[in-house]
Amino acid sequence: MKFGQQLQDSLIRDYYYYYIDYEGLKDLLDSGRPDEEWTEESEETFVRALEEELEKVYDFQKLRTYSINQRVKEMDGKVQDAIRSIDTSSPLSEQAFEDLELDLEEILSDVHDLAKFTQLNYTGFQKIIKKHDKVTKWILKPIFAARLNAKPFFKDDYDNLVVKLSKLYDLVRTRGNPVKGDSSAGGSQQNFVRQTTKYWVHADNITELKLLILKHLPVLVFNASKEFEKEDSAISSIYFDNDNLDLYRGRLEKTEGAEAIRLRWYGGMASDVVFVERKTHREDWTGEKSVKARFSLKEKNVNAFLKGEYTVDLAFKKMREDGKKSPKEIDDLEQLAREVQYTVLTKKLKPVVRSFYNRTAFQLPGDARVRISLDTELSMVREDDFDGRKRAGNNWRRMDIGVDWPFNQLPDADIERFPYAVLEVKLQTQMGQEPPQWVRDLVASHLVEAVPKFSKFIHGVATMVPNKVKLIPFWMPQMDVDIRKPVTHQFGIERPATGSSSLVNSDDLLSSNSGDMDEEYSLDHNGDTHEYASDDDDEAAENIPLMGIRRSGRRPRSAQNQLNETIHQFGSTVRSWARAFFLEPDASKGPQQAVLERVFHAPPGKLIHVPVRIEPKVYFANERTFLSWLEIGIFLSAVAGSLHSFGDSRAQNASFFFVCTAVVMVTYSLGLYLWRVRAIRNRRAIRYDDRIGTSIVCFTFVMSVLVNYVIQVF
Template sequence: MRFGQQLKSSLVRDWMFYYIDYEGLKDALHLHRTWDEKAEQEFVSKLEKELDKVYGFTQVKSEEIIRRIAASENEVNDVVAQVDQPGPNGPTDEDFELLEEDLSDIIADVHDLAKFTQLNYTGFQKIIKKHDKTTRWVLKPVFATRLKQKPFYKDNYDSFIVKLSKLYDDVRTRGNPVKGDSAAGGKQQNFVRQTTKYWVHPDNITELKLIVLKHLPVLVFNASKEFQVDDSAITSIYFDNTDTWELYQGRLKKTEGAEAIRLRWYGGMSNENIYVERKTHREDWTGEESVKARFKLKEKHVNAYLRGEYTPEQIFEKERRDNKRPEKDIASDEQLAREIQYRVLTRSLVPVTRSFYHRTAFQLPGDARVRISLDTELTMTREDNLDGRQRAGDNWRRMDIGIDWPFSQLPPEDIERFPYAVLEVKLQTQAGQEPPQWIRELTASHLVEAVPKFSKYIHGTATLNPKRINLLPYWAPQMKVDIRKPVSHKFGIERPGASNDISTSGNMDDDSDDDDASYGLPQAQGNEDDDRIRRLREARDVMEQQDINQRRNYGAISGGEGPNALDVEERIAAQPVATDDYPIYDSDSEDEEDELEEARRAGGWQYRQTLIKHKAKEVGNTLAEWGWAIIPRPRPTDVGGGGFHLGVPSWKQPGEIKRFKAPKGKRIHVPVRVEPKVQLATERTFLSWLEFSILLGSIAATLLNFGDGLALAAAWAFTIIACCALFYSASLYLWRVRMIRKRRAVTYHDKWGPTLLCIGLLAAVATSFGVRLGGGGWQGGLKG
């Protein structure tokens, strides 16, 4: 959808006069036949007025929300204070319902204001781009300075969300909010833990937070302290061996026992408490769960601890003396400190990657059944001393940055600013129990994109070390694909008693230069406000009617709304693809080209052998394609790949792709789950083939020893089939074992073997009968 149409269809009716006059600014670009200094001044003046209007409204609206939250806080406190009063003086359910409705209205205001700033900021960016392209006068750097002076788009709504969360929780629980330790409830063994990660587009972050706070309160560790943005900052330093990258490889491949070692702190750089953590991956078939263990260490002792000069006994000496914790817990932490120190020293582990983000956590205190965390401003930076640069030096972390996001002082090669927020949903449900309905609706909505097993450390390390890391995570090719999706079902923030005015889920593409054929004509004179209202109402009516027609006529295929609508994953899966079973990643062809290139540089017999193998494979593939093409079979009708064909709109949206190709010299790691039963199934299949080969060999030996001369041909046929089956099964077994060991996503099932074996048996039996019939055996048997 073009931005002009998106803006018109996303207006909040009560605020329509305060949005950027995008259409008016576009018209101003075409008022003058020749663009001179006077025309530029008139346009800049109009642009300044629009900026002042938008900035002024956001300031007024923010102050209004602050006042409304303060007033609601007083009302909630007054009502909650009366809860324990006996008799008729206590509050009624109607009182709490009115408070909840008022808070819901404030939440809707925060949501609308966030969308308002997002839309207007996008509008200013696009109109400047259109100005520079149309007039050839460069305005972008100058206006960027003006935007920094009136940064209406940089308002942070986290303080609103924290306050609204507490008030809404008080009202929802009727003045009896859940209290307890936020870390409690995580050790019950009769619960099934499920963790899933999602990407969230920046356009949807505030809306998602407001949705979640209606069901779970924001987890605040220090309720007595006024909320500050720095309180939600989390920074981690990951360690690895820069020669082998063994920890990266293990975490990416999810090998049994793979470890990740990191140092983490909360808040600013002045925090003295550093947590030394080790995450250990356990395969499901082991019956054990992945473990994260950590202990606390003073920042002044970190360097000495990593060098082995500060021992685990010294770390817990004071704690033992104070006797504030059980000896069993202290001994467990001491053993962990000893193991981590041993690994750092023996494996030459050094700081390699830093991750920074602001985390908003949602959870009932003392109840870990549902925990939701949203990490925003996610940034990864290099901590190593490679490439001849001393980033951290002899220290355990670099000191030229802190929590001053977006770390503009760093060079581009040292930083990776992740474009999305990361949502993590942790559920503890009893076996067979479904997650809450709102969780299912949230994870199935257009607001999130599922990315299982996403890792900040893996992504940052792979991105920041392109010349050293050749094995990439599976999500790497998808980084350039827009994750925004059309609204799949009615889910989001709604104002009490009214429908939602905002719907900004569609992509805001650039307008084309020929949006309107009348741009070359002067704008009609008259009342600008009346004309603008008329245009807005007409545009809204047209958009609503188009949306209704689209859903009515095209339903699921168009990707519109409705119960049968296809989401992005379903539309991608519906696209026609090649006949191979695993078409998503094409890393194998890149590996073959690299292997041939290396053999060419080596020369000699190795190159000739590799070249012959490469050419033979090409010839074989060509012959197979020709053979498959001439086989009579039903073929689908090609209706084209895009646009409207045969009256049906294309379900492929811009930016959606199904085939990903690894960069040259690199390979994409596709997660493959390997359990012991996979290896056992491979061995069992090989033994079945071996048994069958022995059976065929026995038949051949019987015919050879006890048959006449005519049975010799049948014996040879069965012998050849048995030998072929034996060599084929042995080769297939060895190949499968190698692929399982490498955890490669290949076609493990056998598509051709059983069919070829049946054809071979049919040929052998036919040979036996043919030879017998041709030799007169049948007639002789009848005469006898």
């Protein structure tokens, strides 16, 4: 479906007249076809119309944003009044609290709709400008980009609204008794299992995802005494490595004891406290868990500490004098500081790459059973001097950037603006306990794409210094694949039944006298259709899933379409059967086992590293398999020797075949054993099962028995 048609099919009723007039702007471009001349007058007319559309969208977006902020302010007063009434003689009824919750649901839906409206219009402007430049050959894109920046309706990230709505939602949900406690505490559980999974989130889904999560978990605010500011969510980290990138390779290959060392600070560049952190990877078979430990330094002492001039004793002298921590805690921190300083000096570590992002964390204070963080505006910036350019000078970090994302002052070679947000879900559950249902629905929804073991450090090094990297992570060749998916089940922001704003097809809106939505229309899950918009021209389009509404019944299909669909379904069924019976027996267990397979190729001169978990028992299993084969070979050799020593001439002839079978079996098993050992050591992501050899050896053995039988009989 073309973008113009998709736009018409995705309109929100209350916003109908405020969308970009995409079709009208396209009509103005008709005079720019090859058989007609595009004049300066035509250009002025088009630009004037484009400016009017921009003004219309910008004014409406600002008005709606102001209206939503006013409603949030009004709701804040209502919620506070409701909370105060609890301790009075006439507390608010349960129904009144439920009504407040519905009002908040309505505001959440409005924020979601406005975010979708903004996203859709911004895409419309980008596409019409692209079409203009292609059709008319007059380049308008750089000029109009300045106009967009002057009216940046698309730059609102709604973070401040999310924090305020989260607080109100938490108060109403808990009836004025929000959970309190140390935000870093893990509760009193003893027998629990920690599970951490990472996901990519497309920019189109970020606001909706935040609104969904805050309905279940409050936004974690570390300093509730001050008004939320954008800078409060900023996190910056400097990762260290040496000229050989030993730490990068160790972390990528997940070798036992692999370390990552970084310096992290929160907020802007004026932050005086810097945390020195060390991550250590532990294999499961060691019985130990991977750990992250850190200690703090004053920013003014960081350079001296990295050079070894600022000793550990000096760093912790004041801490010992204050007596706020126990001697045991201070001893542990000192030991960590000594080990980090020793590693930096002996391995000649230096700054390599910086990661920057704004983090929104969701968690009940004092309860770490479910902790969710969403990192947006993720960027990786070069800090190294591998090319002879000292980006940081003699300092431990470069000072030409701060938290001013998107860091337009940097050359393209020095920055990688990651195209997705990164969602991290940390679950801490009792043994045998399932995660909450809403978490399971969230991670299985169309809003996220699972990327196990994703690392900002690994990605940053692989993209920023590609000339020094030969081994790349498995997700790198997939960066150009669109991660957006159609809605698979009912999960998303849904407007309460009393809400007035809804999605509607424009044709039905124009043909309806009353303005109400026809009964034969129904929202598709959270309003997202299963279709993707494509550009109007022949170039590859920036496909986006759009808000929409569809009829309850299916659209009529032609006989040819039905035939094509039937053939496609038949082919899919045959491939599924073949995969189930011949290639992947586990695939027949059900849809939960289905895996989307794609073939990716590494760039020239690179190798893709696929994470493979290797434990000592894998080596032992390979040895046991080889010994089992060897045992059967010895048995056949004994049979052949017995026939040759104690049998007649015919038995001696038959023994030859048993000897050949035994030799083939032992030789094959030895080759297979050596091949597996090499593959295991190199952590190759290949099939280790033997699908052919066993059948061949069994066939050879059966033929030897048959030959022996034929010789004895005839």
